[in-house]
Amino acid sequence: MTGAAAELDDETVKKVIRQVRFPLPKVSSTEFYFSDCNLPRDKFPRKTIHESDDGLVSLALICSFTRMRGHLCLGNVKADEIPEDTVKVVADALRKSTALKISDDGMKVGRIAELVKAEDVIEQVDTRTISVSPLEYDVKLEDIEFFFCQFAKVNSVRLPRHVTDKKLFCGTALVEFSSQEEAESILKKSLVYSGAELELKTKKAF
Structure with a gap:
């Protein structure tokens, strides 16, 4: 070992x-x-x-x-x-x-800081999170993070699994930014990743 x-x-x-x-x-x-x-x-x-x-x-x-x-x-x-x-x-x-x-x-x-009520945190996070698609099924979390860090501060990137097969990435990433304002600014952009024009939506829409 x-x-x-x-x-x-x-x-x-x-x-x-x-x-x-x-x-x-x-x-x-x-x-x-x-x-x-x-x-x-x-x-x-x-x-x-x-x-x-x-x-x-x-x-x-x-x-x-x-x-x-x-x-x-x-x-x-x-x-x-x-x-x-x-x-x-x-x-x-x-x-x-x-x-x-x-x-x-x-x-x-x-x-160091206590976590506030989970429901409140989730609501706050969702307001600054967008969905990003289409993405290749073998895309790496770090690559998505690096791409969006060019435009705003990224808090996290999630790669949700397919509903019918939890082993497969569903093709849509969830990207959380440091503020709702930054997320909204990204939604207004026309972005291309790996040769494909990205479809950007709010977390709620996803």
Whole structure:
């Protein structure tokens, strides 16, 4: 089993923070496991936080998530198989984030700001989210993010799955921007991606 190095390089530190960070309201960010845009809809991390006495989540659990395993060059390991030194290295990286708090022993992480009522967050997020299609079925989340970052600050990108086959991307991405105004400005643009003219709609229309 491959573990993380004694220290993470700068690029990996950025990826780890971007992946795990719990952003404060109006902080530009990508799709994070426990972000304001993701947490209200993601039952597992929300349940984990609510069941915690101190609102903190095991860093070993976070490290076992698929994208984090990729950033850390870990194999297909479970939370209880994550090396302790890997957890400590990740904790050191996350201390660089102003939106996170790390437990004294470096084993857990949590939000600095409490999440407001889930329904209210979802409503706010939807007003600054647009649907984007048509997209190739093998499109990468990072590529969509990079494309729209040319025009506005992107909070997150989602690639919803097909209704009848959850393994397949439905061909429409949901892109959340940092404000409703930015989302509305994007809707007015004529954009071409990968040779196709994009159809841009509000999240409500999607």
